Amino acid sequence: MIDAAPGGHDPFIRVRDAREHNLRHVDVDVPRDRIVVFTGVSGSGKSSLAFGTIYAEAQRRYLESVSPYARRLIEQVGAPKVGDVTGLPPAVALQQPRGGGSVRSSVGTVTHLSNVLRMLYSRAGAYPPGAERLDSDSFSPNTQVGACPHCHGIGTIHDVDTERMVPDPDLSIRAGAIAAWPGAWQGKNYRDILAELGVDVDLPWRELPADRREWILLTEDQPVVTVHPVRDADRITRPYQGTYSSARRYVLHTYATTRSPALRARAARFLTSRPCPVCGGKRLRPESLAVTFGGHDISFPAALPLSELAEFLRKETPDTEGAEGEAARALVANLAERITTMTELGLGYLSMSRSTSTLSPGELQRLRLATQLRSGLFGVVYVLDEPSAGLHPSDTEALLTALGRLRRAGNSLLVVEHNLDVMRRADWIVDVGPGAGERGGLVLYSGEVPGLAAAGESATRRYLFAGERRARPEPREPSGWLELSGITRHNLRDLTARFPLGTLTAVTGVSGSGKSTLVSQVLTGVVAAKLGGEPPADGEDNAEGVPVEDDPAAGVTATGLDAVDRLVRVDQRPIGRSSRSNLATYTGLFDTVRKMFAATGEARERGYDAGRFSFNVAGGRCENCQGEGEIHIEMLFLPGAAAPCPVCRGRRYNPETLEVKVRGASIADVLDMTVERAREVFADVPGAARALTVLDEVGLGYLRLGQPATTLSGGEAQRVKLAAELQRKRRGRTLYVLDEPTTGLHPSDVDLLMAQLRGLVEAGNTVIVVEHDMPVVAAADWVIDLGPGGGDAGGRIVAEGTPADVAAAPGGVTGRFLAAWV
Amino acid sequence: MIDAAPGGHDPFIRVRDAREHNLRHVDVDVPRDRIVVFTGVSGSGKSSLAFGTIYAEAQRRYLESVSPYARRLIEQVGAPKVGDVTGLPPAVALQQPRGGGSVRSSVGTVTHLSNVLRMLYSRAGAYPPGAERLDSDSFSPNTQVGACPHCHGIGTIHDVDTERMVPDPDLSIRAGAIAAWPGAWQGKNYRDILAELGVDVDLPWRELPADRREWILLTEDQPVVTVHPVRDADRITRPYQGTYSSARRYVLHTYATTRSPALRARAARFLTSRPCPVCGGKRLRPESLAVTFGGHDISFPAALPLSELAEFLRKETPDTEGAEGEAARALVANLAERITTMTELGLGYLSMSRSTSTLSPGELQRLRLATQLRSGLFGVVYVLDEPSAGLHPSDTEALLTALGRLRRAGNSLLVVEHNLDVMRRADWIVDVGPGAGERGGLVLYSGEVPGLAAAGESATRRYLFAGERRARPEPREPSGWLELSGITRHNLRDLTARFPLGTLTAVTGVSGSGKSTLVSQVLTGVVAAKLGGEPPADGEDNAEGVPVEDDPAAGVTATGLDAVDRLVRVDQRPIGRSSRSNLATYTGLFDTVRKMFAATGEARERGYDAGRFSFNVAGGRCENCQGEGEIHIEMLFLPGAAAPCPVCRGRRYNPETLEVKVRGASIADVLDMTVERAREVFADVPGAARALTVLDEVGLGYLRLGQPATTLSGGEAQRVKLAAELQRKRRGRTLYVLDEPTTGLHPSDVDLLMAQLRGLVEAGNTVIVVEHDMPVVAAADWVIDLGPGGGDAGGRIVAEGTPADVAAAPGGVTGRFLAAWV
Numbered sequence A, B: 001m002i003d004a005a006p007g008g009h010d011p012f013i014r015v016r017d018a019r020e021h022n023l024r025h026v027d028v029d030v031p032r033d034r035i036v037v038f039t040g041v042s043g044s045g046k047s048s049l050a051f052g053t054i055y056a057e058a059q060r061r062y063l064e065s066v067s068p069y070a071r072r073l074i075e076q077v078g079a080p081k082v083g084d085v086t087g088l089p090p091a092v093a094l095q096q097p098r099g100g101g102s103v104r105s106s107v108g109t110v111t112h113l114s115n116v117l118r119m120l121y122s123r124a125g126a127y128p129p130g131a132e133r134l135d136s137d138s139f140s141p142n143t144q145v146g147a148c149p150h151c152h153g154i155g156t157i158h159d160v161d162t163e164r165m166v167p168d169p170d171l172s173i174r175a176g177a178i179a180a181w182p183g184a185w186q187g188k189n190y191r192d193i194l195a196e197l198g199v200d201v202d203l204p205w206r207e208l209p210a211d212r213r214e215w216i217l218l219t220e221d222q223p224v225v226t227v228h229p230v231r232d233a234d235r236i237t238r239p240y241q242g243t244y245s246s247a248r249r250y251v252l253h254t255y256a257t258t259r260s261p262a263l264r265a266r267a268a269r270f271l272t273s274r275p276c277p278v279c280g281g282k283r284l285r286p287e288s289l290a291v292t293f294g295g296h297d298i299s300f301p302a303a304l305p306l307s308e309l310a311e312f313l314r315k316e317t318p319d320t321e322g323a324e325g326e327a328a329r330a331l332v333a334n335l336a337e338r339i340t341t342m343t344e345l346g347l348g349y350l351s352m353s354r355s356t357s358t359l360s361p362g363e364l365q366r367l368r369l370a371t372q373l374r375s376g377l378f379g380v381v382y383v384l385d386e387p388s389a390g391l392h393p394s395d396t397e398a399l400l401t402a403l404g405r406l407r408r409a410g411n412s413l414l415v416v417e418h419n420l421d422v423m424r425r426a427d428w429i430v431d432v433g434p435g436a437g438e439r440g441g442l443v444l445y446s447g448e449v450p451g452l453a454a455a456g457e458s459a460t461r462r463y464l465f466a467g468e469r470r471a472r473p474e475p476r477e478p479s480g481w482l483e484l485s486g487i488t489r490h491n492l493r494d495l496t497a498r499f500p501l502g503t504l505t506a507v508t509g510v511s512g513s514g515k516s517t518l519v520s521q522v523l524t525g526v527v528a529a530k531l532g533g534e535p536p537a538d539g540e541d542n543a544e545g546v547p548v549e550d551d552p553a554a555g556v557t558a559t560g561l562d563a564v565d566r567l568v569r570v571d572q573r574p575i576g577r578s579s580r581s582n583l584a585t586y587t588g589l590f591d592t593v594r595k596m597f598a599a600t601g602e603a604r605e606r607g608y609d610a611g612r613f614s615f616n617v618a619g620g621r622c623e624n625c626q627g628e629g630e631i632h633i634e635m636l637f638l639p640g641a642a643a644p645c646p647v648c649r650g651r652r653y654n655p656e657t658l659e660v661k662v663r664g665a666s667i668a669d670v671l672d673m674t675v676e677r678a679r680e681v682f683a684d685v686p687g688a689a690r691a692l693t694v695l696d697e698v699g700l701g702y703l704r705l706g707q708p709a710t711t712l713s714g715g716e717a718q719r720v721k722l723a724a725e726l727q728r729k730r731r732g733r734t735l736y737v738l739d740e741p742t743t744g745l746h747p748s749d750v751d752l753l754m755a756q757l758r759g760l761v762e763a764g765n766t767v768i769v770v771e772h773d774m775p776v777v778a779a780a781d782w783v784i785d786l787g788p789g790g791g792d793a794g795g796r797i798v799a800e801g802t803p804a805d806v807a808a809a810p811g812g813v814t815g816r817f818l819a820a821w822v
């Protein structure tokens, strides 16, 4: 079936002796110019083969050839561990970006649509009489010539919120009334300056005169006074010259200039933002906004959902003769073609102005896929990471069509996938396994799809051919209802939704129908607000220091909230942002282990305490890498830019520390253990055994305790979080919210996950999942189907009830697909 | 002949509507998986098509797909001007680096040989008893673990040369005895400090006591004294605290820390360097140098010519059993294979430790080509720029073999070439023309080679098929001889060479035989020394600020030097290093033109002087780009990273300045004129007409006056320099030295060049060229053939005499090729 290439070139990419991560001397041949799907349970080594070996090697070769600079970097990082690869063209990866898109880029910029729309306004826009023609840069808020001069193209103006700056007016200044002030010395400095200026810093804030209060918080003046600090008990302090800054000045200045994310996030807490009064939030200068097309300035089409944008452009294109009319028609045709591709991939509900930071990883990957369809690349290898993630079954066909187009344009596709429909349609399948981690790392099968049926050990085979079904218990009766009404946000308009308690509920619907808005924003927002306003997610939500968005709970009436004591959101975001967090630190297990090391005779003799066994503080760690175990290298076009520390060779500790052993293992040896192995070694240690057992049970037995959090996949991170939850005492009355928990999971991993979620429900908790995987939906107790379409064509509940009810309901697109599984 | 690709892919790269530079809406199809040669006269647009369009577009597409960061940069720089290109794989360019290689890289590093040799020493070296095994980094002077701790891996130690610091000891300090001191205020400061310290700054230097002199020049002390400066006539100066630095401290500190290339170069003038006493110049730490292979530390094989290195390794490889022996054999086999490729490409005379900054552009390109043969890239387009440059005809076959290997490995090759032998062996030829600049820019022919015979307009056709011969005058009788004896440098050992005066001499020989050493180093060194020690080249030789190398003239005895008054070296190095130099500034024509602008009534009314029309100083220039016309963008993997200035749109001037016109043209219009057009416009202006006429005559009529010097090819730069020479009054008695002047020139351009060189000889001057082009050699009056091989196998004069003599002489490899042309 695979023909020889012209000139007799071997039509295969042949990989020999691949040894990245857990791969066990893998030899495999995959055809070029085909769609090849890589399958296997989570942790089996699919990504290590497709991304870590084939993609990385292709990148390395190409960049080394193009740039001597890249070569020097690659030499430090090390080439992928592989004997040889032949027939390997340059590669392009379409990965699910872990950190999400950047705040600065938008749907329009990543797809090039913005450029073309700007050209349309430049060349075919209606200009005010006498106005000079502008070039396309003038329609971009990111250029000097385009940006609104008042807000510098940001669209919003920040200012302080006085109520947030003084949350408790009963406090005196000395007692900390002004929450916005910095801590430590600088805060005392401001206090002392005010005292010198005659302010009574011991009076409750509310009793100070109003004009005084305003001056303290808002003045632009920076008076300088001689401060005579009160003598501290333990040290003598001299008079000094102090400069006052109002709380407002301090907050705005810090927000604008600090390089510390923590300080910036703190400042953001006291800020509100409002649309820029000059451009009205449209970010462009008045001259640019004066140019119109179809009667609207450029911000109008940019805010339309793409599906409507296409319609708008078609309607408004002039059919005039001449250069201008022709330019307009050519540009509109160009836009329409690009938009069609995106709409076909189920992204028609997005608007050009939508920031990519608000997109899910799956949406972002499909956006890049749509863009690639127009890239004109020929003869490259595309490597994709689960492109079906976030895609409703009704959109799978369009995805396959898109992949087919890339292939027909002369490229090869390597796709890591768990979706059975995508697997079935591949030209070639490579199944990796049989297990995860050290129990995986072998290629069980490589060939055309039907042949996999004979591969005995393959877990994929069981699901792909035998159609293995999950046990489907009778739907549980809810213990109560949580009802939200008056929900108006994004495409939800005055919606009422009710969620059964004490059960497992699946929320379904095509991409853009409103699932995340309903569940991850409104529901969690309402519950969090009721529980005391803690941030709903795992605490890193506002790490970017963006001023808090409008409140998703606003205007919503809720009943049934009393039955919920606790909210846990288990998502796929990384469990930590540095290579300093890992499984051991995240689960708390590391503390227990370090105490064990400190308690050994050897450690006590040497005076080593538990801190000595931390790689975060000086003492026991390797000082060359400061306990990172690796040296980071800045590299633009390559993933994984870190080289092992040459001093400790990745062990993170200094030699003396490694001389202390517990049960024959040094602290570095412990970090190098898999969960499974550690479970045996520490079976009798209460502080460790429980965490290890649960991690093993959710299918993560293959992970090493010290594997940096940043290298865990989204699916792995999610299960680590789930495990951390499961190891707590199950109290019931907790609401668990999961957004597409099956992403990155093989069907057999999904089985494990479902068993865990079931366990939570049985213990009296409520679980709500947003999900596209029909077997999972079929195994839920209750289903809420949003739709019927995405964006304005969605936002309604089109069906709800037991899986069987929804499968039988007319109206929703989900029922059709669900029917096969109930 | 071109078959369809598998899956029915179109086997062509199809370019539509290419408009880069002078290309006139070019459509052209070139086959993939073939060797395609691009031909045409210099300036016809070959590079604009092969590099500026096809390569740039391929890079753009690939990098845009790989990196959103690259995309943002590309948007600013602008995509190549082309309608569409289909069937275009990612590309790799092997260009002739204009600036030469970097000082930090060596033959070993760019070819990866160093890495493998280090592994060999690490794994299979003989360690001193008890020594710990070292890893391969320990054998690299560029790593912390490998570098000699004394010289930090540099191998040399710099110190000051006291004689150079005080070149004229008859001067007093006040009169400037200490040449090494900084100028301006700082120099006066040191003088005043010395005066305060009691030094008589008015005594001739030689009359100061010796210990005083030493202290002034060399002390490490930094005494602080109160200086009472002598009152200047026009301003009152107060006493201040001054810190003294000895001249040595000042020079070493400046050399080590300044960021100004000029200051660094100035400091370098007072430095000498000597080998590091700890490592003996071997750059490695003692532990690393203690490890041996075949009885030698790693610096020994690194310094061997590659051809001998292969032999050494073969002889010394242990045939022991076991892991160590096996590793050694595998590594040696790897090294041997790499070395063979390089030797085949005529580079066997190079050593691994040779710095790439001492290689010619042609050598560097072939080095990269050899490396690519092992890169394992598949399905890419290689674009090469005259790979035959610097190659003796006897090595052309090996070059063709190398190109063929890349093709058979699954790649496409696009080669810009002037070498007729390479053209004849191409699978496909694209001939661009018919003329240069605006008279070129068309594809005259695209197809298999024989078909070009029917392309009437093609200049290439005439040389390729008709075998057009140059007029070969009778060899001229020399007017005298310049004889050098005792030449010992590189591979020249006590050589005697004589050059006829008043004639055109060609120096020939295979690559590495010693031609450049003899002509560009020794001959020019000797003549320059006799003429008064001016630097031999065009003044930019030491711009890198490297301390002056040993004197190439040392030990050489010369006779006949009196007949030479002047030395001119015309090489292919850029005529300027910034986009501020251009044809107009370099030839001095710009001064004349600016005076014309300043003399207009309009300019006088407005008070604009000639400075107003300079783009180098504030006043008339655009201040956004400070007269550059473009904004530079840092971009790692792309060439040409500059975007037109958005304010002046590349015109470099502000609007008011552009309102002044001379003969209907603004100053920006003048810079935009071709030489040819300007020659008409300024025909009656003495200060301009001569320069323009000569530029036109050397075949550069197509160049625009304002084209930045940095964008001129080596061949263009060389002819600009030649033209600048020719426009001076011809005085005779000048020695012109040219190193491979035909590089980058089409045979028809070579004809023009030869006519110019003949003219110089007829005016009584002497011309010496290093050359590989046999038609040029055949047209010389005298030939000196070095050889017989490269490196130690060369360095002798194997034949000399008229072209006919040398063609008939036994011994040299050149005669055989020359015979066809005499």
Ligand SMILES: Nc1ncnc2c1ncn2[C@@H]1O[C@H](COP(=O)(O)OP(=O)(O)O)[C@@H](O)[C@H]1O
Pocket: A021, A022, A040, A041, A042, A043, A044, A045, A046, A047, A048, A049, A436, A437, A438, A702, A703, A704, A707, A711, A713
């Ligand atoms: N950056 C890394 N460093 C160390 N181990 C890793 C890294 N990435 C993956 N692994 C390990 O390699 C094995 C295979 O992982 P992976 O290739 O991601 O599997 P899959 O793609 O099949 O889920 C797992 O044991 C995983 O923990």
Ligand SMILES: Nc1ncnc2c1ncn2[C@@H]1O[C@H](COP(=O)(O)OP(=O)(O)O)[C@@H](O)[C@H]1O
Pocket: A349, A350, A351, A354, A358, A490, A491, A509, A510, A511, A512, A513, A514, A515, A516, A517, A518, A790, A791, A792
């Ligand atoms: N941060 C946001 N800003 C603007 N619009 C949004 C944002 N998030 C979602 N939307 C819009 O709300 C609608 C529902 O989106 P979403 O809740 O993400 O759907 P789903 O989760 O079903 O894919 C879509 O029209 C989407 O474009």
Ligand SMILES: Nc1ncnc2c1ncn2[C@@H]1O[C@H](COP(=O)(O)OP(=O)(O)O)[C@@H](O)[C@H]1O
Pocket: B021, B022, B040, B041, B042, B043, B044, B045, B046, B047, B048, B049, B432, B436, B437, B438, B702, B703, B704, B707, B711, B713
């Ligand atoms: N960077 C540049 N900017 C402006 N003009 C250029 C640039 N590079 C080349 N040109 C012009 O384009 C024309 C074709 O040049 P080029 O493609 O280099 O010719 P060839 O490769 O055939 O010698 C010439 O007129 C040359 O001066």
Ligand SMILES: Nc1ncnc2c1ncn2[C@@H]1O[C@H](COP(=O)(O)OP(=O)(O)O)[C@@H](O)[C@H]1O
Pocket: B349, B350, B351, B354, B358, B490, B491, B509, B510, B511, B512, B513, B514, B515, B516, B517, B518, B790, B791, B792
């Ligand atoms: N800067 C240098 N450092 C060390 N060796 C050199 C240097 N330049 C040339 N050589 C050596 O001198 C010999 C002659 O080289 P060269 O004069 O460049 O030959 P050609 O000009 O004929 O190619 C070669 O063995 C070469 O390796």
Ligand SMILES: [Zn+2]
Pocket: A148, A149, A150, A151, A152, A153, A154, A155, A156, A276, A277, A278, A279, A280, A281, A282, A283, A284
């Ligand atoms: Zn604004």
Ligand SMILES: [Zn+2]
Pocket: A622, A623, A624, A625, A626, A627, A628, A629, A630, A645, A646, A647, A648, A649, A650, A651, A652, A653
């Ligand atoms: Zn370390």
Ligand SMILES: [Zn+2]
Pocket: B148, B149, B150, B151, B152, B153, B154, B155, B156, B276, B277, B278, B279, B280, B281, B282, B283, B284
């Ligand atoms: Zn040294």
Ligand SMILES: [Zn+2]
Pocket: B622, B623, B624, B625, B626, B627, B628, B629, B630, B645, B646, B647, B648, B649, B650, B651, B652, B653
């Ligand atoms: Zn400008």
